[in-house]
Amino acid sequence: MWKIIRQITRPGLVSEPAPTDSGSLTAEAQAIQGELLDILGQALSIRQVDAGSCNGCELEIHALNNPYYNIEGLGIKFVASPRHADLLLVTGPVTRNMAVALRRTYDATPAPKLVVAVGDCGCDGGIFGESYASCGRVAHVIPVDVAVPGCPPAPLEILRGILTAVQRVHRTAAV
Numbered sequence: 001m002w003k004i005i006r007q008i009t010r011p012g013l014v015s016e017p018a019p020t021d022s023g024s025l026t027a028e029a030q031a032i033q034g035e036l037l038d039i040l041g042q043a044l045s046i047r048q049v050d051a052g053s054c055n056g057c058e059l060e061i062h063a064l065n066n067p068y069y070n071i072e073g074l075g076i077k078f079v080a081s082p083r084h085a086d087l088l089l090v091t092g093p094v095t096r097n098m099a100v101a102l103r104r105t106y107d108a109t110p111a112p113k114l115v116v117a118v119g120d121c122g123c124d125g126g127i128f129g130e131s132y133a134s135c136g137r138v139a140h141v142i143p144v145d146v147a148v149p150g151c152p153p154a155p156l157e158i159l160r161g162i163l164t165a166v167q168r169v170h171r172t173a174a175v
Contacts, residue, residue: 045084051090
């Protein structure tokens, strides 16, 4: 038992120090959110689909709802049904078992259909690639508008990916 206690106390504090300049990141996140809402009007509804990920990307997506980013306070919200969604946020390599469900979710989403693939696994299959159990990247199953690489990508990068997808659709609608 003493060996376990010594092993626990040996590393000391392993957490990161609190950020010193958090105002600039919050301002950048608010600028992205403001630009999104300028394009969309009042709100953006997102349906998040886990197609077989390790949940690393989901943790970063959940961070978008914390008080630091507070995207829901500005009108960007996550919805439970693809029928109410403006955008699909898909994480993970698409497992063979999830391919049909992902296609059905995509089909149930109203037009214009926006899809953002999040994380290395969603972008290119990541460490899983294609196998008997995995279809690989999201683009092998449904069309993807924007890919946000990273393992996992930071919440701000996910927000930038969402903004890029919305800007692309806004530009094509304006033309």
